[in-house]
Amino acid sequence: MTDKSPLSIHDLPNSYIGRSVPRPNTRRLAEGRGAFTDDLTLARMAHVAFVRSPHAHAEIKSIDVSPAEKSPGVIRIVAGEEMARHCTPWVGVLTHLKGLKSAPQYALAVGRVRWQGEPVVAVVARTRAAAEDAAALVEVSYEPLEPVVDMETALDPSTPVLHPELGDNLAFERIVDAGDVDAAFAEADFVADEVLHFGRHTGVTLEPRVLVADYNPGAGKLTVHMSTQAPHMMKNIFATHTGIDEDDVRVICKDVGGSFGIKIHTYPDDMAAVALSVMLKRPVKFVADRLESFVSDIHARDHRVKAKIAVRGGRITAIEIDDLTGIGPYSVYPRTSAVECNQVLNLVGGPYDFANYRAVGRVVLQNKNIMCQYRAVGHPVAFGVTEALVDSAARAADMDPAELRRNSLVPDDAYPYTGASGIRFEALSHQKSFEKMLQLMDYEGLRAEQARLRENGVYRGIGLAAMIEVTNPSPMFYGVGGAHISARDGVTIRLDPTGGVTCATGVTEQGQGTEAMIAQIAASAIGVPLEKVRVVTGDTETTPYGGGTWASRGAGIAGEAALQAGRALRGNILAVAAAMLQAEADTLDIRNAAVVDTDSGSERITLADLGKTVYFRGNELPDGVSPELVATRHYSPRQYPFAFTNGVQACWLEVDPDSGFVQLLDFWVVEDCGTVINPQLVDEQIRGGVVQGIGAALYEHCLYDDQGNMRNATMADYLVPMATEMPDITIEHLETPTAESVLGAKGVGEAGTAGAPAAVFNAINDAIGVLGGKITAIPATPESILKALGKV
Amino acid sequence: MKPAPFDYAKPASLEEAFSLLDGHGEDARLLAGGQSLLPTLNMRLSAPAILVDISALEALRGISIDNGMLRIGALTTHTELKASKEVARAAPLLAEAASHIAHPAVRNRGTFGGSLAHADPAAELPACVLALDASLEIAGRGGTRKVAAADFFHGLFETDLGPGEILTAVEVPVLRKGFRSGFAEFARRSGDFAMSALAAHGRFDGERVHELRLVYAGVDIRPVRAQTAEQTVEGKAVTADLLADAMARLGDDLDPMDDPHASGVMKLHLSGVLLGRVLSAMAGAHR
Numbered sequence A: 001m002t003d004k005s006p007l008s009i010h011d012l013p014n015s016y017i018g019r020s021v022p023r024p025n026t027r028r029l030a031e032g033r034g035a036f037t038d039d040l041t042l043a044r045m046a047h048v049a050f051v052r053s054p055h056a057h058a059e060i061k062s063i064d065v066s067p068a069e070k071s072p073g074v075i076r077i078v079a080g081e082e083m084a085r086h087c088t089p090w091v092g093v094l095t096h097l098k099g100l101k102s103a104p105q106y107a108l109a110v111g112r113v114r115w116q117g118e119p120v121v122a123v124v125a126r127t128r129a130a131a132e133d134a135a136a137l138v139e140v141s142y143e144p145l146e147p148v149v150d151m152e153t154a155l156d157p158s159t160p161v162l163h164p165e166l167g168d169n170l171a172f173e174r175i176v177d178a179g180d181v182d183a184a185f186a187e188a189d190f191v192a193d194e195v196l197h198f199g200r201h202t203g204v205t206l207e208p209r210v211l212v213a214d215y216n217p218g219a220g221k222l223t224v225h226m227s228t229q230a231p232h233m234m235k236n237i238f239a240t241h242t243g244i245d246e247d248d249v250r251v252i253c254k255d256v257g258g259s260f261g262i263k264i265h266t267y268p269d270d271m272a273a274v275a276l277s278v279m280l281k282r283p284v285k286f287v288a289d290r291l292e293s294f295v296s297d298i299h300a301r302d303h304r305v306k307a308k309i310a311v312r313g314g315r316i317t318a319i320e321i322d323d324l325t326g327i328g329p330y331s332v333y334p335r336t337s338a339v340e341c342n343q344v345l346n347l348v349g350g351p352y353d354f355a356n357y358r359a360v361g362r363v364v365l366q367n368k369n370i371m372c373q374y375r376a377v378g379h380p381v382a383f384g385v386t387e388a389l390v391d392s393a394a395r396a397a398d399m400d401p402a403e404l405r406r407n408s409l410v411p412d413d414a415y416p417y418t419g420a421s422g423i424r425f426e427a428l429s430h431q432k433s434f435e436k437m438l439q440l441m442d443y444e445g446l447r448a449e450q451a452r453l454r455e456n457g458v459y460r461g462i463g464l465a466a467m468i469e470v471t472n473p474s475p476m477f478y479g480v481g482g483a484h485i486s487a488r489d490g491v492t493i494r495l496d497p498t499g500g501v502t503c504a505t506g507v508t509e510q511g512q513g514t515e516a517m518i519a520q521i522a523a524s525a526i527g528v529p530l531e532k533v534r535v536v537t538g539d540t541e542t543t544p545y546g547g548g549t550w551a552s553r554g555a556g557i558a559g560e561a562a563l564q565a566g567r568a569l570r571g572n573i574l575a576v577a578a579a580m581l582q583a584e585a586d587t588l589d590i591r592n593a594a595v596v597d598t599d600s601g602s603e604r605i606t607l608a609d610l611g612k613t614v615y616f617r618g619n620e621l622p623d624g625v626s627p628e629l630v631a632t633r634h635y636s637p638r639q640y641p642f643a644f645t646n647g648v649q650a651c652w653l654e655v656d657p658d659s660g661f662v663q664l665l666d667f668w669v670v671e672d673c674g675t676v677i678n679p680q681l682v683d684e685q686i687r688g689g690v691v692q693g694i695g696a697a698l699y700e701h702c703l704y705d706d707q708g709n710m711r712n713a714t715m716a717d718y719l720v721p722m723a724t725e726m727p728d729i730t731i732e733h734l735e736t737p738t739a740e741s742v743l744g745a746k747g748v749g750e751a752g753t754a755g756a757p758a759a760v761f762n763a764i765n766d767a768i769g770v771l772g773g774k775i776t777a778i779p780a781t782p783e784s785i786l787k788a789l790g791k792v
Numbered sequence B: 001m002k003p004a005p006f007d008y009a010k011p012a013s014l015e016e017a018f019s020l021l022d023g024h025g026e027d028a029r030l031l032a033g034g035q036s037l038l039p040t041l042n043m044r045l046s047a048p049a050i051l052v053d054i055s056a057l058e059a060l061r062g063i064s065i066d067n068g069m070l071r072i073g074a075l076t077t078h079t080e081l082k083a084s085k086e087v088a089r090a091a092p093l094l095a096e097a098a099s100h101i102a103h104p105a106v107r108n109r110g111t112f113g114g115s116l117a118h119a120d121p122a123a124e125l126p127a128c129v130l131a132l133d134a135s136l137e138i139a140g141r142g143g144t145r146k147v148a149a150a151d152f153f154h155g156l157f158e159t160d161l162g163p164g165e166i167l168t169a170v171e172v173p174v175l176r177k178g179f180r181s182g183f184a185e186f187a188r189r190s191g192d193f194a195m196s197a198l199a200a201h202g203r204f205d206g207e208r209v210h211e212l213r214l215v216y217a218g219v220d221i222r223p224v225r226a227q228t229a230e231q232t233v234e235g236k237a238v239t240a241d242l243l244a245d246a247m248a249r250l251g252d253d254l255d256p257m258d259d260p261h262a263s264g265v266m267k268l269h270l271s272g273v274l275l276g277r278v279l280s281a282m283a284g285a286h287r
């Protein structure tokens, strides 16, 4: 045994589970040695820039590319009809979202443009600058049409229909009716209602969308290097719409500078860039710049929810909601833009024990940028609504909002439990989490401080938000509806004659630490130090087929596959060792990269020596031994559609009643995501998620004018949350593992974003309620707060 | 987001710079710190044929005090402005305002002269030079002229600078006895351009305030003085009632436009809050 080993015999096996070991890739990234897609330069690589529609809704009258074609460095200029011959259109519907309709979407607009920013003409040139120079010379003449901007009037008979063949602008509608809602409201002691608005915003990734498509006509193969969350899904999509055999398409994804759900959709400009590579038989690079990101990356949220709650006997008894959301001109392919509304309907009231629930959700088309799944899909809306209702109900009932929650949370001993909307929970810890939160934040102490400060004209507020999070999705999320999106993920683990271990997996690294998580689990399962483990992600040709990174599934799904593969490889190694050492396999163990006697711990053979024997001197092996130093295992949840997690978030802030400015003072999270593999990575996910949720609550908003133009499409005007304004975020954990897997891990990637907006929203209203103010929309701007106070 | 093609020249002397400007006329643009100009190029909001980089012109550097005048070279960065002992002593308003400009990376490159010449209506320094009654030194082929800050800012990104002219320095009268200044702003996030900013400068004699200049940024197409409010408080002791009175009259001075971050009404309201806070602080500091 070597002394420098980080492992002691006593903490094997599983010693890395629950330990905050540093991520293996941080040093490389910190030294500027990342490998991002834009770093890639290929021979004969061309660059594409897009002419985008300046109108939200217009007929394309004519396109004149002749002056642009003469611009230096131009290789090819392509418009909609020609592009359609090389890239077939797509329709973003799934069969399990009944009635969802959308129209064919083309890589470049054909005939009509339907949002400001829609790509119309692709200009390929030797450099991006030359492409932009030429793009500025392309003349497109438009005949503007009346834009459909306001989702509230999108269904009015007088409103133009975006896609005449669809008949109207209603893309999707769903109704839930459970229990006896009318009776519950009739019998209620108290009823409260709200009309709430959740602003449209977007996920601003540090690295924008980027790809290099490289079609090799000699091999008939298409390789697409791209910053993506789902390489295998994209492989299917590129093949389907360019007509190349799917087995001849390879997607490679190296470092990703953030994704948040932005990099998991079919974007017309991406599709055009790929088709252009096939057309031109040379590599084509497309990097979305910041200005085009704002009008082409998916947006999210933009919900108007009318909601009502009934309280009887100090408990929640019924909730009723009417959700309306505008998704832009197309349902996004292949995940669809009905999922967020669907999630809102599923999740409203989720933490609470009540039986009477009625919900209507409508998804409408409009002439704004496309909208789809972004971190914590539907959650901030669902808990924004639920938690605002709970606070309103507490005010109506003159109860402490903590008390109403305590009375109404699903009891910890009620599992398995089915929520009012029909969602099924395996095991959650709402009550324990809630009590832990009240202690952590010193709820009583804060209430006393709040009262004291009010006497000096200082207005502080406490916001509580209970929440659940959809993680570890089963095939019921997308696959069941016909999408080629894998719910299953695999890990292949290989032992080399160096003693080194390589894991290949279909989940991807977005900067959140997937590779560290896989390495920790594999190292623990096999019995090797972490330094011995390498992880390969993001290549459809070298990793097991899988779904990628979304819906907080990496640790829960690929983590379990890594555990099972690691155990299988360990078994294979011990079988070889037993034969070589003439021992029984079950008296042997692997610790610190060596086979040892389980009882004494004494070393028998190192894995490196074992590997060398197997690979170089196989002749020394006893007859009949056929070593297999590679193992693959896959995992997909089956028993529950999702492994729900739960948590509570709380915010303490101060509102300046003169200026409407909000100062965030403190923020707490109690989270139960099952088995915690790497506490630091989990906490970073929560913190980052909370900050994004604070962005939604206070800053981020895609503002549109009445003509459908985005008014703040720059980093100067679209406000992302910045470090200076962020509070400290204190996090504590409970661990209720899922019994569906051995690992027991659930997801945590979206929890912060899911609950933070509700906590901030409630805290603001808690602060200004005594002044007679109440906000009903996020982001809450200083102006909206002063309006609520009647000051402007 | 790539700029249109342009040429680049870096003159070693003012003479050389003037020749370049003469040679290219309207097609040339001066480049100082580039913190305002380069974004506009990248967004293709402007496409000059040549950038004349003035950063090597020693004549535009330096901070000195001479004859009751603080002289600040146009190339002084926001960071230097913030750190300068001379500025802290002779014109503390400038140092205070500089700390509200953007973030360290921008302050390390962005220049005093660039900020004034760019004349962003929400920028802090134009409001300050107006409040301090500074004079701006402008050099051209034909010689050097001086323009009062009050005559320099014409409109949205428009100044008194003519073609072929370079802003070389700013002169500010050294803070005189009894004078005080104050600065505050409301910005959505620290470092953002202000929704409203107030630069104030005036003389205190006991409780009473005299010769007060209240200059707002972010509320109009250029920095504006709130003269009605100034007159309301002239010669009076700063009391809550007086402040309320001055705030109520601010509407006569300011008529802010809407922007994505705030309506005009909101900006006017915030301007009033600033007036109360800045003047109270100035009066309080005197006690």
Ligand SMILES: Cc1cc2nc3c(=O)[nH]c(=O)nc-3n(C[C@H](O)[C@H](O)[C@H](O)COP(=O)(O)OP(=O)(O)OC[C@H]3O[C@@H](n4cnc5c(N)ncnc54)[C@H](O)[C@@H]3O)c2cc1C
Residues within 6 Å of the ligand: B029, B030, B031, B032, B033, B034, B035, B036, B037, B038, B039, B054, B074, B100, B101, B102, B103, B106, B109, B110, B111, B112, B113, B114, B115, B117, B118, B120, B122, B123, B124, B125, B161, B165, B166, B167, B168, B191, B192, B193, B194
């Ligand atoms: C992210 C960011 C945030 C910012 N936030 C703020 C803020 O909060 N407040 C604020 O005030 N500013 C802000 N700025 C702008 C910054 O202060 C700039 O430094 C300043 O506006 C321009 O100075 P510059 O030296 O960079 O000028 P440049 O960008 O080089 O030039 C700006 C213009 O002035 C002209 N010019 C420059 N120098 C001279 C001269 N000596 N004579 C004649 N013409 C000249 C140029 O030709 C050009 O037209 C911000 C900038 C960025 C990038």
